[in-house]
Amino acid sequence: MATPEDAASAHHGPATLDRVPIVDISPFLHGSPAERAAVADLVDRTNREIGFLVITGHGFDLELLDRWFEISRRFFEGPGSAKRAVMHAGPTAHHGYHGQGLSGLAAKEGEEAPPDLREYFMIGQTDLSAAPFRTPEAGRFHRPNLWPDEPAEFAAVGGAYYAAISRLGAELMRLFAVSLGLPEHWFDDKIDHHFSIVSSIYYPEQKTAPLPGQLRAGAHTDYGSLTILAPTAAPGGLQVRTLQGEWVDVPHVPGAFVINIGDMMQRWTNDRWLSNMHRVVNPPSAVAATSPRQSIAFFLHPNHDAVIECIPTCIEQNAPAKYPAILAGEYMIEKEAAIATATTKK
Ligand SMILES: O=C(O)CCC(=O)C(=O)O
Numbered sequence: 001m002a003t004p005e006d007a008a009s010a011h012h013g014p015a016t017l018d019r020v021p022i023v024d025i026s027p028f029l030h031g032s033p034a035e036r037a038a039v040a041d042l043v044d045r046t047n048r049e050i051g052f053l054v055i056t057g058h059g060f061d062l063e064l065l066d067r068w069f070e071i072s073r074r075f076f077e078g079p080g081s082a083k084r085a086v087m088h089a090g091p092t093a094h095h096g097y098h099g100q101g102l103s104g105l106a107a108k109e110g111e112e113a114p115p116d117l118r119e120y121f122m123i124g125q126t127d128l129s130a131a132p133f134r135t136p137e138a139g140r141f142h143r144p145n146l147w148p149d150e151p152a153e154f155a156a157v158g159g160a161y162y163a164a165i166s167r168l169g170a171e172l173m174r175l176f177a178v179s180l181g182l183p184e185h186w187f188d189d190k191i192d193h194h195f196s197i198v199s200s201i202y203y204p205e206q207k208t209a210p211l212p213g214q215l216r217a218g219a220h221t222d223y224g225s226l227t228i229l230a231p232t233a234a235p236g237g238l239q240v241r242t243l244q245g246e247w248v249d250v251p252h253v254p255g256a257f258v259i260n261i262g263d264m265m266q267r268w269t270n271d272r273w274l275s276n277m278h279r280v281v282n283p284p285s286a287v288a289a290t291s292p293r294q295s296i297a298f299f300l301h302p303n304h305d306a307v308i309e310c311i312p313t314c315i316e317q318n319a320p321a322k323y324p325a326i327l328a329g330e331y332m333i334e335k336e337a338a339i340a341t342a343t344t345k346k
């Protein structure tokens, strides 16, 4: 959203974070008020200055994560016909399989962008029987999932992952609330019928050299409130751009998640927090032909009818509210329309 240069001049001197911190959040989940406040303050600083953090001590079921990686890998390594059978239905219908596209993620940032060297599968809410999912306005955001027949456990494990990571997402929103000086439960009723997406991503081994400028994932920002990413330890990984303009590797810590802020959260916080640029680089050529990579992203999108307007604690004397109120769903529709325009201009 805002460029690092904008954010740097708005808020910071030179002593800003130049790497992604690793934060143990268990004192927030289980500690005393003072321990909770210490984690929350660190998270506020991190979200202002780099927009990315690596969290340990989150208590997530890592066996479920491993299982989902394994089932996903079998799907991606399986036959093309099985993938085509669950192809997503169109540019605004995300659920299902996405093959390598026509242009990369960086196209929406106005860059020339050859296709990203990846494919992915997107899952939304798995049980749409509750009333908030059944209104006419909700339909656009809550489509039925498409499930492949093979691997047989795909739907069960993918659905279990969606439910479990949604619970961690809600806990992190509580941590964010405290970090912003809000009551802990401030976001709860804004995410109780969220339209989040789990994206299981596969970056194949590279048998031929990438085109000039072609990456596993081009430089971009995420759109939602927060992203929870589980990467595998493979060469050719995630990088984030610091406020000083350097690309730095996001450290890989076994069993940890990478958390980052999306554009909606930057807007919600009146640009106090940074939705930062990141990308996935190619593996070194010596190992590229034998180095596939996987990651699993959870994009937390609040309720489609949540009002995104300047959070009260983010209005300061020298920072009046910058953006008009907008519904989270409308915001995403505007975003998708802008991206469609940017990518068809190429
Ligand atoms: O695979 C990764 O490490 C990051 C993927 C990503 O940034 C995205 O899909 O938005």
Ligand SMILES: [Fe+2]
Binding pocket: 220, 221, 222, 278
């Ligand atoms: Fe991303």
